Amino acid sequence: MLLVAAIATLLALFLSFPVVLHPTTMLFGSVGDATGTVAIYWWWSYAPTHGLPLLDNTWTGTPLGSGWDHIPFVVFQVLLMAPLSFLVGPVAAYNIGAIASYPATAAVTFLLARRLGMGSMAAAFAALAFAFMPLHTEKATAHLDQAHMEVFPAFLLFGLRWRQGGSKWNLVAAGAVAGLTLWTDVYLAFILSVLAAGLFVLSMLIPGDGNEPSLGDRVRKHAVALLIVATVAAVFVPPAVAIGARSGAGLNNAVSTEVDVLQRTMFEIRAYSARPWEYVLPWHSNPFVPSSVKAFEAQHLHGSNPTENSLFLGYTVLLLAVIGLLATRRGRRMPVVLGAATLLIGAVFASPPSEHLGGLTMYFPSDVLGQLLPVFRVYSRFGMIVMLGAALIAGIGLDVVRRRLSLRGGSWRALALIPFITLGLEFTNVPPSRALAVLPPPPEYTWLQSQPQGILVEYPLATGPVTTQEIQTRQYTLYQMVHLHQMFNGAVPSSPAGKYASQLEPYYSPETVDKLRSLGIRYVFVHRRDYVADGLETPRSVPGLRYITTLDDTDIFVVTSSQSKASPNPW
Numbered sequence: 001m002l003l004v005a006a007i008a009t010l011l012a013l014f015l016s017f018p019v020v021l022h023p024t025t026m027l028f029g030s031v032g033d034a035t036g037t038v039a040i041y042w043w044w045s046y047a048p049t050h051g052l053p054l055l056d057n058t059w060t061g062t063p064l065g066s067g068w069d070h071i072p073f074v075v076f077q078v079l080l081m082a083p084l085s086f087l088v089g090p091v092a093a094y095n096i097g098a099i100a101s102y103p104a105t106a107a108v109t110f111l112l113a114r115r116l117g118m119g120s121m122a123a124a125f126a127a128l129a130f131a132f133m134p135l136h137t138e139k140a141t142a143h144l145d146q147a148h149m150e151v152f153p154a155f156l157l158f159g160l161r162w163r164q165g166g167s168k169w170n171l172v173a174a175g176a177v178a179g180l181t182l183w184t185d186v187y188l189a190f191i192l193s194v195l196a197a198g199l200f201v202l203s204m205l206i207p208g209d210g211n212e213p214s215l216g217d218r219v220r221k222h223a224v225a226l227l228i229v230a231t232v233a234a235v236f237v238p239p240a241v242a243i244g245a246r247s248g249a250g251l252n253n254a255v256s257t258e259v260d261v262l263q264r265t266m267f268e269i270r271a272y273s274a275r276p277w278e279y280v281l282p283w284h285s286n287p288f289v290p291s292s293v294k295a296f297e298a299q300h301l302h303g304s305n306p307t308e309n310s311l312f313l314g315y316t317v318l319l320l321a322v323i324g325l326l327a328t329r330r331g332r333r334m335p336v337v338l339g340a341a342t343l344l345i346g347a348v349f350a351s352p353p354s355e356h357l358g359g360l361t362m363y364f365p366s367d368v369l370g371q372l373l374p375v376f377r378v379y380s381r382f383g384m385i386v387m388l389g390a391a392l393i394a395g396i397g398l399d400v401v402r403r404r405l406s407l408r409g410g411s412w413r414a415l416a417l418i419p420f421i422t423l424g425l426e427f428t429n430v431p432p433s434r435a436l437a438v439l440p441p442p443p444e445y446t447w448l449q450s451q452p453q454g455i456l457v458e459y460p461l462a463t464g465p466v467t468t469q470e471i472q473t474r475q476y477t478l479y480q481m482v483h484l485h486q487m488f489n490g491a492v493p494s495s496p497a498g499k500y501a502s503q504l505e506p507y508y509s510p511e512t513v514d515k516l517r518s519l520g521i522r523y524v525f526v527h528r529r530d531y532v533a534d535g536l537e538t539p540r541s542v543p544g545l546r547y548i549t550t551l552d553d554t555d556i557f558v559v560t561s562s563q564s565k566a567s568p569n570p571w
Contacts, residue, residue: 001107001110001111002107003124004103004106004107004110004123004124004127004128005103005104005106005107006103007106007124007128008102008103008105008106008107008127008128008131008132009099009102009103011102011128011132011424012099012102012103013099014430015028015132015137015428015429015430015434016028016095016098016099016434016435017430017433017435018433018435019095019099019435022435022437023088023091023092023095023096024088024089024091024092024439025091025437025438025439025440026091026095026435026436026437026438027091027094027095027435027436027437027438028094028095028098028099028140028141028434028435028436029094029098029140029141029142029436030141030142030434030436031436031471031474031475032142032470032471032474033142033143033307033474034094034141034142034144034436035436035438035474035475035478036470036473036474036477036478037094037144038090038091038094038438038478039090039474039477039478039480039481039490040057040077041081041082041085041090041093041094042085042090042478042480042481043057043059044081044082044085044086044090045082045085045086045089045090045093046481048086054078054082055068055073055078055243056068056069057490058486059480059485059486059487060477060480060486060487060489060490060491060497061487061488061489061490061491061492061495061496061497061498062455062486062487062488062497063455063519063520064488064491064495064496064497064500064519065491065495065496065497066490066491066492066495066497067491067492067493067494067495067496067497067498068492070492070494070495071492072186073243074145074182074183074184074185074186074240074243075182075183075236075239075240075243076145076148076180076183076184076185077145078243079183081093081097081144084096084097090481091438091439094144097144097147098140098141098144098147099140101136101140101144101147101148101149101150102131102132102136102140103131104148104150105127105130105131105136105148105149105150105153106127106128106130106131107127107150108150108153108154108157109126109127109130109131109150109153109388109391110123110124110126110127111153111157112153112154112156112157112160112392113126113127113392113395115157115160115161115164116160116334116335116338116392116395116396117335118335118395118396118399119399119402121398121399121402121416122395122396122398122399122402123395125320125391125394125395125398125419125420125423126391126392126394126395126398127391128420128423129314129316129317129387129390129391129394129395129423129427130149130153130387130388130391131149132423132424132427133312133313133314133387133391133427134283134285134310134311134312134427134429135310135311135383135384135387136149136384137285137310137427137429138306138307138308138310139307141434142307143307145184145185145188146185146187146188146381148184148185148188149188149384149388151177151180151181151184151188151192152188152191152192152195152384152385152388153388154177155174155177155178155181155192155195155196156199156338156342158170158171158173158174158177159171159174159196159199159203160338162174162225163203168225168228171225171228171229171232172228172232174229174232175228175229175230175231175232175233176232176233176236178192178193178196178229178232178233178236179232179233179234179235179236179237180236182233182236182237182240183236183239183240186375187376187378187381190373190376191346191349191381191382191384191385194345194349194382195342195345195346195385196229198341198345199338199341199342199345200222200225200226202337202341203222204218204219204222205218206337265377266353266367266370266371267303268377269352269353269366269370269377269379270302270303270352270353271302271303271304272303272304272308272309272377272378272379272380273350273351273352273353273366273379273380274309274311274347274350274351274352274379274380274382274383274386275300275302275309275352277300278309278310278311278312278380278383279311279312279313279347279383279386280312280313280315280318281293281296281297281312282312282426283310283312283426283427283429284297284298284306284310285306285310285429285434286426286427286428286429287428287429287430287431287432288425304380308378308380308381309380309383311350311380311383311386311387312426313386313387313390314423314426314427315422315426316394316419316422316423316426317387317390317391317394317423318390318394319394319397320393320394320395320397320398320401320419321339321390321393321394321397322397323396323397323398323400323401324336324339324393324394324395324396324397324398324399324400325340325393325397326400327396327397327399327400335392335393335396336393336396338389338392339388339389339390339391339392339393339396340389340393341389342385342386342388342389342392343385343386343388343389343390343393344389345382345385345389346382346383346384346385346386346387346388346389347382347386348364348365349364349365349366349369349379349382350379350380350381350382350383350386351364351365351366351379352364352366352379353366353367353370354367366379398416398419401416401419402416438478439482441479441482442479442551442552442554443551443552444525444551444552444554444556445479445482445483446482446483447549447551447556448483448485448523449482449483449484451485451523453485453486454485454486454521454522454523455485455486455487455488455519455520455521455522455523456483456485456486456487456488456489456521456522456523456524456525457487457488457489457504457507457516457521457523457524457525458472458476458487458489458524458525458526458527459505459506459507459524459525459526459527459531460472460505460527460530460531460534460536461488461489461501461504461505461507462501462502462504462505463505463506463531463534463535463536464530464533464534472527472530473489473490476489476490477489477490485523488501488504488519488521503515504516505536506536506537507524507526507542507545507557508537508539508542508545510543510544513542513543513544513545513559514544516544516559517544517559517560517561521559522558522559523556523557523558523559524545524556524557524558524559525554525555525556525557526538526554526555526557527553527554528550528553528554528555529553538555540555542557544559544560545557545558545559545560546558546559546560
């Protein structure tokens with residue numbers, strides 16, 4: 001296990017290179033969700049030492065409020081990432097969390113594979129395949145919490161130990177894993193609950209390899225097991241709820257607020273679900289994939305994005321999985337059944353609400369769950385357990401291949417290493433380097449750092465597509481850690497500041513200037529290239545705004561104390 005974890009760590013450092021050389025200034029992530037997460041981590045590192053509230057960024061959405069009570073933080077973030085950000089800084093904290101997810105996932109999957117009877121080499125292959133699947137890397141570089149997929153093999157490991165005759169303490173451990181999953185990410189908890197329910201029913205119906213009691217006895221045994229797991233998991237619920245109800249308005253308000261904010265439409269659920277071809281088309285970020293294939297994938301994202309729908313299983317994994325499925329004839333029933341059930345549960349739940357096949361309409365679970373649990377919209381994330389199931393079956397397949405090669409002896413055994421090489425070629429996304437240089441910052445933020453305190457607003461503020469606005473806003477808030485000024489940007493869209501933002505466009509209208517002045521905003525940054533891309537003008541002579549300078553294609557203005565003729569001033 002330690003060797004697999006060490007290999008996974010080295011491979012993760014290779015994928016993220018040169019982050020290991022510059023962990024505090026380079027980010028293993030991309031502009032967007034990752035930079036937005038770093039901005040949150042910065043606040044958690046800054047607020048405690050400046051007498052500011054940890055869970056309410058009072059420096060964004062200023063002066064109307066950030067709306068942070070609408071952000072569904074989880075316990076993992078607050079108990080682990082907040083202190084880590086304080087100790088090592090926000091960028092390094094993100095990098096540690098992302099890179100650590102690889103050896104953690106690989107190590108636990110290795111233990112599960114060994115428990116299923118695989119040899120060390122086969123178990124290592126299954127572990128590395130699951131840990132380095134494209135969806136995992138996409139999550140590590142964007143949605144850090146969801147990168148910690150080790151929760152799935154961990155739950156299966158303890159459940160399997162119990163089924164194979166282990167003590168009930170394994171059920172306690174499984175319940176603890178379920179609770180910690182809730183603390184890590186609500187989506188992961190949702191996926192795990194579905195997986196656990198499906199495998200629970202399967203385990204109850206299918207007798208083990210040895211002498212098994214009657215169906216009635218198995219039902220009673222599993223009912224007790226379910227009670228133990230659920231009771232232990234329930235212990236973790238109050239802290240999770242406490243984080244969600246952190247606003248002073250109490251639990252009822254917190255729950256109703258989250259439900260209102262996170263209502264999802266069936267259109268979104270359909271867009272963010274999986275399509276069959278996404279499991280077999282190569283990863284768009286792989287440098288060896290032809291541009292024509294990448295173009296096809298980009299044109300068939302059905303409203304989703306690569307972070308959610310990079311579901312490629314790998315041709316090496318698929319080939320070995322076919323061999324593994326044939327192993328059921330040779331007494332390997334239980335491992336194959338577990339892997340196949342995990343894969344099928346994931347594939348069914350990852351599917352769109354409905355699909356038309358000829359004259360037949362097929363309905364999938366997301367059609368019902370989308371109405372019962374509208375807070376969940378990205379069902380393609382069930383692809384995580386599709387890959388887990390495929391990796392486990394592929395490991396069994398490699399075990400079969402390795403044993404046959406061993407019978408031939410000599411150099412034939414070395415051929416069993418070929419799948420590791422082909423897997424690496426399929427699952428790499430470098431070169432080029434995927435690391436993002438966060439620091440040094442753009443010059444406009446360095447300029448602002450030396451200026452007197454005052455509220456900043458950056459443009460574009462509320463123009464262009466919503467997804468583009470989100471990316472731009474997260475880039476703005478990222479550099480608050482440099483200039484240390486309060487901002488109007490960065491508020492949650494449903495907050496008062498978020499709703500008011502559209503009334504501050506365009507920046508050069510007389511009405512907007514009056515509103516900026518009434519809000520007490522002092523500094524105005526206009527990112528010219530982005531503003532022009534939205535079809536707007538970028539005048540530098542604006543009554544009520546004093547033009548200061550242009551740095552890195554960003555115009556800098558100061559709001560004057562009264563409406564007056566604009567005049568360029570180099571300050």
